[in-house]
Every structure is written in structure tokens, then in C-alpha cells.
Amino acid sequence: MDASLSKITELPVSKKAISIKATLILVTAFNFMWAFSHTLLDVLNKHFQDVFHISHGQSAFIQTAYLGAYFLSAIPVGLLMKRFGYRNSIIIGLLLFATGCMGFVPAAMVGTFSAFLTAIFILASGLACLEIVCNLYATKLGDPKDATRRLTLAQAFGGMGGMCGPLVGGAVFFIPAGTVAGFYVEPATLTYVMLSILVVCVVGYMISIRLPEANHQDENNIEPRPEDTVYENVPLLKNKNVRKAMLSQFCYNGAHFGIGAFFINYVIEHWDGITPAKAAYFLSMAMFCYMSGRFLGIFVMKYIDPRKLQIFNSSVCVLACLFVMLGYQYISVVVLICMFLFKSTLYPTIFSMGVRGLGKKSQMAASLMVTMFVGGAILPLVMGYLSDITSISTAFIVPAICYALICWCAITQDLTGYKFSKA
Secondary structure, eight states, X not given: OOGGGSSEEOOOTTSEEOOHHHHHHHHHHHHHHHHHHHHHHHHHHHHHHHHHTOOHHHHTHHHHHHHHHHHHHHXXXXXXXXXXXXXHHHHHHHHHHHHHHHTHHHHHHHTOHHHHHHHHHHHHHXXXXXXXXXXXXXXXXXXXXXXXXXXHHHHHHHHHHHHHHHHHHHXXXXXXXXXXXXXXXXXXXXXXXXXXXXXXXXXXXXXXXXXXXXXXHHHHTSOOOGGGSTTTTSOGXXXXXXXXXXXXXXXXXXXXXXXXXXXXXXHHHHSTTOOHHHHHHHHHHHHHHHHHHHHHHHHHTTTSOHHHHHHHHHHXXXXXXHHHHHOOXXXXXXXXXXXXXXXXXXXXHHHHHHHTTOGGGHHHHHHHHHGGGGHHHHHHHXXXXXXXXXXXXXXGHHHXXXXXXXXXXXXXXXXXXXXXXXX
């Protein structure tokens, strides 16, 4: 067992204990769950455009409700973890997620877009709790030096969920609603009801087990490497690396969720004769590239400084967005799909750059970066209304600017006292 987990505070022995390896597998499974939900939402965006006859800008309020919940939940979740621990916080997140999914039933009865936004906000609050807790937990389940790669591995498997979301949404959401056994059935609502039932079963399992709870006092006694504490005495908001990491996370999330929200719209306009259901399969292909990039990044980050990787990948994404803006038939769609390969490692590289050298302040810096999910609540709205005014191609100027800012933040990062060590 790793030294960082040599002492573990555990819950009462009446519950079945699971190993650290099993816990990592469970955390990875939760990555699959919220990634599935993220990309399912991208298909839901197009579905609601058709059902409620709303514009691109109006449909972007789905991302606003979803990512707004992440922004509002970041600090409360931190307090929740401190008060109740990882396991109980995960259970609370799952229950909120299940409640939001089941909320699609009354929303369908009301039949308004705002009712569905309320249900989405509730389920996203649960997923925010789940994602923040599990990501931090993953960094504690092993050697601190491998925390970034361990988190990237968990998120790489989450890419499988991101790939499956469009497959399910594309196959189900665009089926016409009908009556089954005397009951009116709306396919999207039924999907979320089934998801809610599955999550409730997972809650039952979580209640029956106990997880290793890392003791923060023991963690603080671990002797850090000198390069891990070079910025520890600098106030967080005066540390320009932290500020740039926050800006980068704002831009990354805004670009990532904006591209996902209007991916299907772009494909329909630039691939003759394609249906929304088939366009959703193209999104699944893009998420396969995203997942592949994450797995590749696990290997690459052993030998290449995250800063250099961020500069290269963000530069490629800028060029890809500019090409997508040209709006060529077919080829622009291919470039858009391939771009997912390069933007896949931006989140973990931004994260690792933002917290490195901060020592005990790294957790607070991580919480500040999580609040920057609000970029995904704001920038898709900008893309949507810009698309309504001009075109969907022109709207890709927003992610192009975002990736340019991410590249600038990496180039101008302060590297004083820090030296990258190969694994």
C-alpha cells in the first residue's frame, strides 16, 4: 500500500470494506456516468430545438442550467466533503442526480422548456457534487506524484461514457413520442427515468459498503518535494499561474461545451442529406477521438512537460476552429471531429499547471478552478446567439479565441523555481 494511505480512517466495520483498487474502479465508473450525461445533453440540445421550436441561442440555456449548477455547487461541495467525507458526499450527489433525472417526468407533463431546465439544473447539481468529490478522491488514492496521471486515467475511461452518450441519444431521442399500454411515452423522458432507476440501485450499493477515507492530517505530514512548494507562500489570487489557470479553465469549459452544444447543428449544415440521429453518431466518433487523446496523454505526460503539451494542443485547436469557420462541406466536419483528439488533454494539463508548486494550497486552487466551469454556462450562449445573428460557422470564432487565450496562458506561465521531472 502507498505511504500516503498508510493510515486510513474507516467507517464502522458493520459495512463491507472494499480495497483501494476497487475504489479506483468505482471512481472511474462514476467518470463514465457523468461523461455519458454530458454528451447526452448535447443531443438533447438539438432535440429540444426541434420539439420546442427554439433558436440556437435559446437552446444554449441547457448548458447554462447545467454548468451554472457546477459553478454554484463548487464551494458547498467542498464544505460537504469536509463535514461528511467522500463516501457520504458521493451518495448525496447520486441522490440529487437521480432526483433530477426523475424530474423529467413532471417536466414532460408541464410541457415547457423551463420545466426541463429545472430538472437539468437539479441533476447537474448532483453530477457536480459527484465529479468534484471523485476527482479529488482519485488524487488521494495513491502516490501524490502520480495524482495528475491517475486523474487523467479515470477521465480517459470517462471518455467511453462520452462516446456512448451520443449513441444512445441519437438512437432514442429522435424517435417520435407515442402511446404504450395506454401511457404516453416520450423517448427522452423515458431514457432519463431508466437512468434514475439505475442510479438508485448504485446508491443502494454505496450504502452497503465503506470506502477508505484519506486522513488529511496524515497527508499533510508527507514530506513534499522542493518543487512542489515553490509558490506555497504566495497568496493564491496574487499568483499569476493560478489566475491564468482559472482563465484557461473558463475558456476550456466554454469552448468544450459550446462546441458540443452545436456540434450536431454544424454537421447537419455541412454534410448534405444527414439526419440529426446520424449526426449524433458523428459526435460519438468525436468523443472516441477525445477518449483516445486522454489515453495517449497518460503516456505522453510521463515525458513531456504539461506546459509544452498545452501550447501545442491549444495551437492546433485554434487552427482547427479557424478552418471550421470556413464552412467547407464534409472536410470541415472531419477537421471538427479530429479537433477532439487535441483538446482532450487540455483540462488535465491546465489543472496540473494551476496547482503545481502550491503545496498545501493546491486544494483551494483546485476549488477555484472548478468554479470556472461557469465558462460553460456563459460562452455557449454567446455562440448560440452569434449563430442566430450570423451563421453556425461564424460562431466558432468564440472557441478559437478561447484556445488562443489558453495557449497564451501556457506560454507566459511563471516557471521560476520549477523544473519538470520525467517519470
